[in-house]
Amino acid sequence: MENKKENFSEWYNEIITLAELSDKRYPVKGMNVWLPYGWKIMSLIDSIVRKAVDKKNFQEVNFPILIGRSMLEVEFEHIRGFENEIYWVTKGGKENLEEELALRPTSESAMYPMFSLWVRSHADLPLKIYQIVSVYRYETKHTRSFIRIREIHFFEAHTAHATYEDAEAQMDQYKEIWREISSQLCLPYFYDQRPDWDKFPGAKYTIAFDTVLPSGRSLQIGTIHQYGTNFSKNYDIKYLKEDGSFDYVHQTTYGMSERLLAAIIGIHGDDKGLVLPPDVAPIQVIIIPIPGSGVLEYARDVENTLSTINIRVKVDDRENYTPGYKFNDWEMRGVPLRIEVGEREVKNRTLTLSMRNIPGKVTIERSKVIYEVPDALIRIREKMMDDAQKVFRDHVFRASKLEDFTNEGLITAFWCGSKECSDRIESETEKSALGFMVGSNETGKCVVCGKEGRLAVFSKSY
């Protein structure tokens, strides 16, 4: 196994193959074959997301993958932001299509013509929907599993509101949703308001959730966008107000992808392999029987008990592998909690527990398993969050001048907000502006030009 700190890129690739998350041999560039274990983790991430947004009254929908050229090509900056990375379907069988069809790169242009039909009056607002689907982007930069791919597993929420204030309140609610999701995935982050030249095409403004991987490069793991009326004016989404007049709706979106999985792999993994947050572990508890009389029955009994309290548990009863092999195997796959049972445990009515991210083994009484196991899973999650926060803090550096931009990681510094100063920083340090740090009111002199600026975050990003 590669060394994670020294050789992050190689380590990352290797663990994806070893843990059987995806099969990289598919012969079309940028396409990911999800293997059962990887897909299960992603599905668990999706269900956490679903639960969090459902609670806020979002409704799940599913739009078509194909978008007519005329729907996409409403004349404004949205399409120009994507035109270089759209896959086009130009033929049906042997015939050229009368209107070419795009594989959605994101779904605004698919959804908003329908929004225009759905929204009649203020009583239809707010409209809050989401979908979890594949979107397609013809990436020209080199692809990387779960980080830069051409078929993206995409969560996208879209809303429409009567007023800008309502849309702003939605932006705050997104942050509340993200706080819940990120704590279950144990992911630390900054909120950065993207510079105008880097915001989502068509948006009024974009706030990104940025984290950092052990390579020192930042990874955008989520974005929320305020559209104002930019899209509703182009897609004609109007509603009848109480006073009888018409007005355009104000819109927002929220996007995330399998980069969440990339962040989990990169941030929590170690030189033994994956470390999965209990909430997304396909197997939360693995029971390893050490062969002996009565052991297997004892193990299965514990498995049944844990199943009844909805723990994802499995007995590894493979006969052709030694316990030592199984220990290493499941640690590599990131299973949070292991229970060892042998004749010793059977005789004493005990269980031996080993937590993936906490050294040592502890012995508990068999009769207390339904309390001890959930408790251990909580401790594992808390430790993961603490460790991740610590590493994140260790990768954030404060700079007061350009010469301080030397560290591998996120740099915080004052910046006037101009493109010229950001370009200068990029050419001299390879790091570019992720944007102003949201939530900070600190002001000071721009590290480049010396004009009045605000606290911003810089990094080399994926």
Place this chain on the structure above:
RNA sequence: GGGGCCGUGGGGUAGCUUGGUAUCCUACGGGCUUUGGGAGCCUGAGACUCCGGUUCAAAUCCGGACGGCCCCA
């Protein structure tokens, strides 16, 4: 966008300079045996990315396609 490196069983590789029999590790099937931190022995199956060229003969040399990796903008 520009430049460089590379494609050999499922994975990792040797062989390529100097053309002729394809190496090892691992994983996989069968058998015996073992099992409290990656056991051992026996045995079996499995590969030169594709298309074209040179040649008596191509994994090896030449051209192209496809795919992968890295660096710079």
